[in-house]
Amino acid sequence: MTDTIFALSSGSPPAAIAVVRVSGPLAKPALAQLSGGRAEPAPRRAVMRTLTVPRGTVLDQALVLWFPGPATATGEDLVELHLHGGRAVVAAVEHALEHLEFDHGARLHRALPGEFTRRAFANGRIDLAEAEGLADLLSAETEMQRQAAIAMAGGELSRLVEDWRGRVLGASAVVEAVLDFGDEDDVEELPAGFVERLGELDREIGGWLERPRAEALKEGFRVVLAGPPNAGKSTLFNALVEDEAAITAPMAGTTRDVLIRAVALDGVPFAFVDTAGLRDESSDAIEMIGIDRARAQLERADLVLWLGPEGEGPDGAWEIAAQSDRGPDGSHTGTVKQQPRHRLSAVTGEGLDALRRDLIGAARAALPVPGEAALNARQSALLGEAHQAIGLALTVSDPLLVAENLRQARVAFDGLVGRATTEDMLDTLFGRFCIGK
Numbered sequence: 001m002t003d004t005i006f007a008l009s010s011g012s013p014p015a016a017i018a019v020v021r022v023s024g025p026l027a028k029p030a031l032a033q034l035s036g037g038r039a040e041p042a043p044r045r046a047v048m049r050t051l052t053v054p055r056g057t058v059l060d061q062a063l064v065l066w067f068p069g070p071a072t073a074t075g076e077d078l079v080e081l082h083l084h085g086g087r088a089v090v091a092a093v094e095h096a097l098e099h100l101e102f103d104h105g106a107r108l109h110r111a112l113p114g115e116f117t118r119r120a121f122a123n124g125r126i127d128l129a130e131a132e133g134l135a136d137l138l139s140a141e142t143e144m145q146r147q148a149a150i151a152m153a154g155g156e157l158s159r160l161v162e163d164w165r166g167r168v169l170g171a172s173a174v175v176e177a178v179l180d181f182g183d184e185d186d187v188e189e190l191p192a193g194f195v196e197r198l199g200e201l202d203r204e205i206g207g208w209l210e211r212p213r214a215e216a217l218k219e220g221f222r223v224v225l226a227g228p229p230n231a232g233k234s235t236l237f238n239a240l241v242e243d244e245a246a247i248t249a250p251m252a253g254t255t256r257d258v259l260i261r262a263v264a265l266d267g268v269p270f271a272f273v274d275t276a277g278l279r280d281e282s283s284d285a286i287e288m289i290g291i292d293r294a295r296a297q298l299e300r301a302d303l304v305l306w307l308g309p310e311g312e313g314p315d316g317a318w319e320i321a322a323q324s325d326r327g328p329d330g331s332h333t334g335t336v337k338q339q340p341r342h343r344l345s346a347v348t349g350e351g352l353d354a355l356r357r358d359l360i361g362a363a364r365a366a367l368p369v370p371g372e373a374a375l376n377a378r379q380s381a382l383l384g385e386a387h388q389a390i391g392l393a394l395t396v397s398d399p400l401l402v403a404e405n406l407r408q409a410r411v412a413f414d415g416l417v418g419r420a421t422t423e424d425m426l427d428t429l430f431g432r433f434c435i436g437k
């Protein structure tokens with residue numbers, strides 16, 4: 001018999017309401033003990049109950065819900081206690097739950113982080129892609145992250161994989177039939193349309209693999225500000241993150257460390273990166289280390305805002321003529337820009353909105369489409385395996401090899417939605433959740 005677990009599933013008290021969940025075979029008897037032996041309420045109906053310690057004091061007046069398994073969030077019998085959200089109330093109810101006694105000395109246990117969700121997965125209530133989406137949803141901080149996570153948690157990827165898996169299964173059945181009934185002396189022929197249909201699937205999956213990845217949404221679109229000392233990088237950085245995060249000063253070589261700030265512009269996640277001014281020589285050893293770090297950041301950028309001499313920035317960098325209030329072409333810093341993408345002053349604010357809009361557009365184009373499923377590294381690797389196997393199935397002619405490659409594609413799909421998983425992987429995933437989830 002599985003354990004019965006309980007945990008506070010709402011935020012930390014004090015709060016108006018605190019929801020304690022109990023999941024497992026002892027959920028119903030636990031509720032009966034706390035409500036003085038009264039029968040459980042009708043399923044999925046909220047009722048008021050006075051909760052008391054067995055033969056003891058009143059704990060709380062609570063709203064109580066009874067969800068008989070298996071059609072519940074965890075797939076087990078589930079009880080929700082909506083308590084008054086005071087610290088002492090929650091502590092008293094948790095203490096009471098922990099000390100309830102059942103037949104054969106059975107007890108309830110405090111849930112581990114993610115244990116409710118893990119049970120939902122173990123009982124087939126959600127698959128792995130949905131569980132990953134749920135973890136992302138709970139950690140989503142920007143609107144774009146939320147929309148991607150809700151698509152995953154809602155099973156969008158799972159449905160896609162189910163469709164792909166079904167099509168591969170169909171193709172496998174065709175090949176098996178050819179293998180079963182093929183004349184041994186003849187070259188076995190796959191029926192017309194087989195290759196076309198598999199080719200279509202191959203292209204469809206290839207298209208998904210080329211889409212922006214989910215990690216890009218978590219880390220944000222990485223914009224690195226770079227250029228020579230005193231170009232105004234830190235001043236622009238502060239304006240973009242709307243915080244006096246970086247020190248700015250008229251001395252060349254003010255910034256040494258790499259400074260990173262995550263902000264959302266219009267719901268789009270960004271990571272802005274301020275760097276040391278680039279110059280070949282400095283007598284300051286620490287500044288030279290900063291310059292090395294700045295160069296390393298250029299490699300990791302999704303986009304570089306280049307505040308240096310025109311054409312001398314990295315490929316694809318946006319030419320910025322900064323400090324336009326001191327000279328529109330950047331000439332005050334000793335460089336002249338003929339065709340900057342943006343002309344702006346972080347001091348007067350001129351041109352800043354245009355830059356923000358441009359940045360939001362660039363980030364949207366590079367990040368997953370809101371509301372559509374985006375693959376994470378694990379999912380992408382498995383889908384890549386399926387894609388490779390399907391590609392091979394298309395190139396080999398021996399039906400036996402076709403069948404084997406299609407089988408491998410199915411194995412990869414199974415891994416994607418968690419039909420085949422390892423304990424380590426599950427520990428890592430469910431460890432991301434908090435207690436009570």
Ligand SMILES: Nc1nc2c(ncn2[C@@H]2O[C@H](COP(=O)(O)OP(=O)(O)OP(=O)(O)O)[C@@H](O)[C@H]2O)c(=O)[nH]1
Binds near residue numbers: 229278
């Ligand atoms: N008038 C005016 N002054 C600016 C503007 N941006 C920066 N400055 C000034 O220019 C000087 C250098 O600015 P910083 O932002 O420190 O330049 P930086 O590129 O970060 O310099 P380093 O960190 O040394 O590489 C400071 O005195 C700023 O106040 C601007 O748009 N207009």
Ligand SMILES: [K+]
Binds near residue numbers: 229250252254
């Ligand atoms: K400076």
Ligand SMILES: [Mg+2]
Binds near residue numbers: 234235247
């Ligand atoms: Mg600086």
